[in-house]
Amino acid sequence: MLHIASLEKLVHELNRLPGIGPKTAQRLAYYILRSKDAYPEKLSEALLRVKAEVHSCPECYSYTDRDICKFCEDPHRQTESICVVEEPSDISRVEASGAFHGKYHVLHGVISPLDGISAKHLKIQELINRVDASLENGQPISEVILALDADLEGDTTALYLAKIFQSKNVRISRIAHGIPMGSDIDFIDDRTMGRALENRVLL
Amino acid sequence: MLHIASLEKLVHELNRLPGIGPKTAQRLAYYILRSKDAYPEKLSEALLRVKAEVHSCPECYSYTDRDICKFCEDPHRQTESICVVEEPSDISRVEASGAFHGKYHVLHGVISPLDGISAKHLKIQELINRVDASLENGQPISEVILALDADLEGDTTALYLAKIFQSKNVRISRIAHGIPMGSDIDFIDDRTMGRALENRVLL
Numbered sequence: 001m002l003h004i005a006s007l008e009k010l011v012h013e014l015n016r017l018p019g020i021g022p023k024t025a026q027r028l029a030y031y032i033l034r035s036k037d038a039y040p041e042k043l044s045e046a047l048l049r050v051k052a053e054v055h056s057c058p059e060c061y062s063y064t065d066r067d068i069c070k071f072c073e074d075p076h077r078q079t080e081s082i083c084v085v086e087e088p089s090d091i092s093r094v095e096a097s098g099a100f101h102g103k104y105h106v107l108h109g110v111i112s113p114l115d116g117i118s119a120k121h122l123k124i125q126e127l128i129n130r131v132d133a134s135l136e137n138g139q140p141i142s143e144v145i146l147a148l149d150a151d152l153e154g155d156t157t158a159l160y161l162a163k164i165f166q167s168k169n170v171r172i173s174r175i176a177h178g179i180p181m182g183s184d185i186d187f188i189d190d191r192t193m194g195r196a197l198e199n200r201v202l203l
Numbered sequence: 204m205l206h207i208a209s210l211e212k213l214v215h216e217l218n219r220l221p222g223i224g225p226k227t228a229q230r231l232a233y234y235i236l237r238s239k240d241a242y243p244e245k246l247s248e249a250l251l252r253v254k255a256e257v258h259s260c261p262e263c264y265s266y267t268d269r270d271i272c273k274f275c276e277d278p279h280r281q282t283e284s285i286c287v288v289e290e291p292s293d294i295s296r297v298e299a300s301g302a303f304h305g306k307y308h309v310l311h312g313v314i315s316p317l318d319g320i321s322a323k324h325l326k327i328q329e330l331i332n333r334v335d336a337s338l339e340n341g342q343p344i345s346e347v348i349l350a351l352d353a354d355l356e357g358d359t360t361a362l363y364l365a366k367i368f369q370s371k372n373v374r375i376s377r378i379a380h381g382i383p384m385g386s387d388i389d390f391i392d393d394r395t396m397g398r399a400l401e402n403r404v405l406l
Binding site: 069 | 205206207208209210212213215216217219220221222223227229230231232233234235236242243244245246247248249250251252253254255256257265266267268272273290291292294295
């Protein structure tokens with residue numbers, strides 16, 4: 001390093017981003033220094049604008065820059081099913097499939113005892129309240145669909161939520177695990193194959 | 204994407220950084236959104252500060268936040284040899300070796316006809332002026348050491364500079380190519396081995 005205080009500070013801040021190591025941070029900082037057309041100003045402004053404008057939707061806890069997010073606001077979306085995801089970015093994946101037309105709910109994480117994350121750190125109580133309120137106001141949510149990752153934390157969270165909603169007589173389901181479309185059976189791992197057999201669909 | 208204008212703008216700006224593709228830019232943007240302790244403000248400030256404080260040294264064209272850079276300013280550094288590098292970051296590599304005690308000169312690139320970069324786009328005329336001025340003011344630069352990359356563009360630039368300085372009777376040298384220290388000869392590529400044999404040193 002050239003021991004320029006402001007350059008070192010920028011490298012330090014870039015280094016905090018996930019997946020950006022010290023070497024990459026240095027490379028990015030030099031790129032920013034070399035850049036023309038006011039790039040540092042533009043990036044700086046974009047950062048401040050995101051921070052100022054984007055906040056949680058009070059209904060589903062996704063991100064939005066309006067009072068409530070476009071999915072919660074949309075009167076054409078079905079209200080009887082709700083799709084539960086870990087992060088706001090997961091909504092785009094579900095939407096891209098075109099197979100879901102209900103509302104969303106973002107947990108902002110999954111139950112992970114190893115990382116010290118329990119149900120109370122997530123938007124789980126908010127989900128329960130939402131379902132309870134729907135049962136009372138005559139527009140009942142009849143199915144909670146879990147679109148969680150297919151890992152240990154996803155499984156734990158699914159089990160936890162299943163218990164809660166089964167006791168309320170609300171249908172709870174989880175998106176299917178199985179062979180990805182277009183995949184060669186030769187390359188499928190044992191656990192996926194096991195799950196695909198277990199969850200086979202009658203034709 | 205969630206179609207939030209300010210979020211998309213941030214992803215767009217991050218995507219312009221080298222090595223940051225659209226997927227990574229999106230991941231970084233979500234990380235920034237989730238971050239606590241005013242991270243967006245800190246990064247934004249670091250960007251603006253670098254832009255405001257860091258500029259080219261008028262002597263050697265490295266980066267500095269003072270009038271002239273610390274190497275040009277340092278009266279203890281030898282003035283008779285000058286080490287020519289491609290980028291300011293290369294100076295740290297040469298310094299770390301502890302084997303050079305002279306001054307530096309940054310070209311800000313190398314001659315690369317394929318990318319449309321010729322001698323006039325680089326700080327080559329400035330290097331010639333510096334050497335000429337030193338010959339006139341009685342503190343002559345007696346050797347120009349090229350620490351350029353060991354690739355085609357580095358070779359082209361080295362040849363170009365060699366021609367200029369040979370005609371001025373200034374010694375010009377290039378850092379040695381050969382087997383890296385600590386390397387196993389088994390794993391050395393043909394061209395490096397060829398160069399190492401060619402440039403063998405008498406013991």
